[in-house]
Amino acid sequence: MARYSKTTLEIDEELLKEAQKALGTGTIKGTVNESLRAVVRQKQLQALADALHTVPLDLTPDKLRRQRRNRARHVPR
Numbered sequence: 001m002a003r004y005s006k007t008t009l010e011i012d013e014e015l016l017k018e019a020q021k022a023l024g025t026g027t028i029k030g031t032v033n034e035s036l037r038a039v040v041r042q043k044q045l046q047a048l049a050d051a052l053h054t055v056p057l058d059l060t061p062d063k064l065r066r067q068r069r070n071r072a073r074h075v076p077r
Contacts, residue, residue: 009032016031023038025031059067 011028016028019035020026020031023031023034025034
């Protein structure tokens, strides 16, 4: 069960408006809570990515260009 606390904050109003627009929220409470969820979600995703390690890619700039050219041929226009 979620616990809530009442807090007084000084919030940058322009940043709040941008966050509300980006998150699709309409209230300060909703924006703050969704922002906190997004930060936690990002941290969890980063931990998962770190746990999976990285896939070593032996790509030189030339190989990458060739792959992009080949891929572009198969894209319908």
